Amino acid sequence: MKSDRSAPIAIIVLLLAASLLLASCSPAPTSASPSTPTRVPTITSIPLPSLTLVPGEFYFSFDGQPGFLFSRNVAGYEPTHYETFLDWSRNGGSRMVRVQLDSLGIGCTLAGGVDEVWATRWEQIFDQAAVDGIFILPVFSGWFDWNAGEGYSTWASNPWNAENGGPVQSPAELFDPGSPTQNLWLAWMEALVERWQDREIIAAWEIFSEVNLASGVTEASGVDFINRAAALIRAADLSHRPVTASIADTGSWPIFYRDTAIDFINIHPYPVSAQLDRVIILEVRRLLALYDRPVLIGESGLSAETPDSPGGMATVLENAPLGVRHAIWAGIVSGAMNGRSLYWEDSFGIYFSDLGIPWMDQYKTSEAPAASFVRGVDFTGFKPLTSTSSPLVWGAAVGNEAMVLGWFRDAASEPPGWTVQTIPAGQMVTLTVPGTAANWQVDFYDTTTGTTVLSSASVTRYGSTVTVTLPEFQDDIAFKMMAGAETSVITPDVVANKDEITGAWAGTILSSDGTFSTLLELSIQPACEPGSVCGTFSAPQLPCSGELFLQEIDGDTFIFIEQNVTGASFCVSGGFEYLQLLPDGTLSYTYSSTPGSTDTTSGILRRP
Secondary structure, three states, rough: OOOOOOHHHHHHHHHHHHHHHOOOOOOOOOOOOOOOOEEEEEEEEOOOOOOOOOOOOOOOOEEOOEEOEEEEEEEOOOHHHHHHHHHHHHHHHHOOEEEEEEHHOOOOOOOEEHHHHHHHHHHHHHHHHHHHHEEEEEEEEEEHOOOOOOOOOHHHHHEEEHHOOEEOOOHHHHHOOOOOHHHHHHHHHHHHHHOOOOOOOOOOOOEOOOHHOOOOOOOHHHHHHHHHHHHHHHHHOOOOOOOOOOEEEEEEEEHHHOOOOOOEEEEEEOOOOOOHHHHHHHHHHHHHHOOOEEEEEEOOOOOOOOOHHHHHHHHHOOOOOHHHHHHHHHHHHHOOOEEEOOOOOOOOHOOOOOOOOHHHHHHOOOOOOHHHHHOOOOOOOOEEEEEEEOOOOOEEEEEEEEEEEEEEOOOOOOOOOOOOOOEOOOEEEEEOOOOOOOOEEEEEEEOOOOOOEEEEEEEEEEEEEEEEEEOOOOOEEEEEEEOOOOOOOOOOHHHHHHHHEEEEEEEEEEEOOOOOOEEEEEEEEOOOOOEEEEEEEOOOOEEEEEEEEEEEOOOEEEEEEEEEEEOOOOOOOOOEEEEEEEEOOOOEEEOOOOOOOOOOOEEEEEEO
């Protein structure tokens, strides 16, 4: 969340009150007894897999297999809030939560020690996360504790602030190399790593959130600060977990993510346009190309501004949940190592009395269908793939030489309305796919479940590309494409028999507006396989004729592309012919110049 976004005074007062109440930064550790959680876990702990980030891989590995991770940002005033959000995470399929440790106060003493009450509260939350089978990404501090500007800043209540009796005159002292302030903060961070490094639920360490928004910091001093902190973490953590730090998506710090102290890039997309899905795909791919390092979506949202401000209204629009769902699916095909990772919708809505738990309830399992879709998928070697698509659809794909995951939506479903409409069958997606596999099986999935297969098709490589023709869908659709698969999860009896349309066919076809008709003759060769020329067509009254290239078989529909067309000047290649054998032995024929066009010519063909 950015410093140029102003929170209402009431919200700041609540945050500061929680900070002072829960974890004041006293001169020495307090002896007060820590509070106990209001709910004692009664469920059986979910076994944790081994979570690692292998050098050279772009995804976390679960028990040695790279996979896609769903994560959340979790915050609250008290342990019961965290218990609720952890339950939601488990039920939704998220396996990691990012926690900003200053959500419960600063947590240190002025001597650089750990506040025991504060630490014990976090450990109770960590214990509950272990029960729920959720990994933790702790963030030691955020910019708002170290920013003296106006707006969303807690520096005024920071116990280290000299105005509160602390030793620090300016937040910039934290980033002054070797300063007493920096040394105290680093000692406190190191003590926490030593204290928690035996907890297997710790997935990685985030040193600082949005360091570029702290007061007085420069890129050089920010990088130096992160380097010093990372060195201490690596010495203290015997499990050698990955280390990261984040910067806000404002300004430009080109050196920061090249720093070898950081194991993966940590981005925070909050597009002013509210087009979160588009920004995730574009920004992740840009950073992967620029830095060749794994990318984590640390936090994100339809707006960085508070939901109750005029600038943050996108967050609470009627169809905002659709924009969020798009962003969740976009994460899968962006090349990022994780998805979801929202801010207001995950938990920070708790700080707004008009929102709170009731508002966030609508998002409590939003990632569940997408999590089901990727469950068990081996992401080894997955990279973003180049794709082009028909104008009516937009999306992206990732994969390797053996498997491709794709997600495409109605290109017009954009904020602020995120309109929902049915997209006609025939939209095409052309993917540049690595490897040499010629034949691919495509299964199309319902994105509301992530497990329901709507239809299947066989497609064939043509050069370095594979073209997929999408079935009819509403709003968005996902697919899995597998190389060399001989069977489909759809029962074989719905897949067309390639020899059924062999032979000669003829009949009259009529334009959709009724103004044009002509005789059409087809000849289809036996054993017609996708990816080959295996037929001819002729409209002798025009005259036009040419070859038929079988693009794919979509269920019981054969999709041909007209090639090498000759005849009158208006006879051109590239048109699409859709053939379907009907129960009475006739052949349904439809022609369109582009996939999905409503300007078609159709008719019924018969054997001579």
